[in-house]
Amino acid sequence: MRIALIGATGFVGSALLKELTDRGHEVTAIARHPEKLAVKGPLVHPVAADIGDVQQLAGLLKGHDAVVSAYNPGWDDPKIYEHYMAGARAVQEAVRRSGVKRLIVIGGAGSLEVAPGVQLIDTPQFPAHFKPGASAARDYLREIRQEKELDWTYFSPAILMNHEHSGVRRGHYRLGLDNPVFDPEGNSVLSVEDLAVVIADELEKPEHVRQRFTAGY
Numbered sequence: 001m002r003i004a005l006i007g008a009t010g011f012v013g014s015a016l017l018k019e020l021t022d023r024g025h026e027v028t029a030i031a032r033h034p035e036k037l038a039v040k041g042p043l044v045h046p047v048a049a050d051i052g053d054v055q056q057l058a059g060l061l062k063g064h065d066a067v068v069s070a071y072n073p074g075w076d077d078p079k080i081y082e083h084y085m086a087g088a089r090a091v092q093e094a095v096r097r098s099g100v101k102r103l104i105v106i107g108g109a110g111s112l113e114v115a116p117g118v119q120l121i122d123t124p125q126f127p128a129h130f131k132p133g134a135s136a137a138r139d140y141l142r143e144i145r146q147e148k149e150l151d152w153t154y155f156s157p158a159i160l161m162n163h164e165h166s167g168v169r170r171g172h173y174r175l176g177l178d179n180p181v182f183d184p185e186g187n188s189v190l191s192v193e194d195l196a197v198v199i200a201d202e203l204e205k206p207e208h209v210r211q212r213f214t215a216g217y
Contacts, residue, residue, distance in 0.1 A: 051094070177211065
């Protein structure tokens with residue numbers, strides 16, 4: 001497939017770029033600083049772009065089979081809420097204008113339901129530092145659920161999907177929808193390498209069109 005990957009230099013984007021090209025997919029790696037790409041090779045086409053320029057982005061996306069957005073303005077961005085919402089909306093609009101139908105968005109785990117009617121972000125133990133970004137990802141999920149034109153999918157990672165719990169590609173996982181997937185010890189864990197496996201599998205065999213889903217071991 002020809003896949004456009006937005007945010008290709010980030011923690012998640014780098015893992016996605018490796019998994020997709022390892023499987024033989026051709027990837028247009030879109031980033032603000034593509035010179036920082038962790039993966040290079042004949043299947044990687046680096047492109048510098050500002051996702052706020054919807055017209056430019058739409059032109060770059062034309063002709064691809066799917067778009068994967070791993071956009072994140074950065075957890076230390078003091079305006080992460082505003083920047084996340086603006087960026088996510090710009091990507092969605094650019095995909096619409098490009099004529100590509102398939103969009104997969106890597107969102108957050110904060111909107112997963114840990115009890116009936118209770119989302120992770122609203123629990124007392126949710127870290128305050130991540131709240132603004134997680135709030136943006138939750139609010140954007142509400143918005144994309146109204147999208148009627150695109151074949152969108154929104155992926156919420158496991159609760160523990162970070163540098164500490166990554167580094168190994170197991171190649172297997174279990175899926176869920178709006179509730180976290182817990183292992184026998186009661187942890188919701190997935191490495192970034194296996195997040196990339198989940199997304200590549202969803203691209204190759206779509207199972208969650210116009211749905212949010214999650215995964216864990």
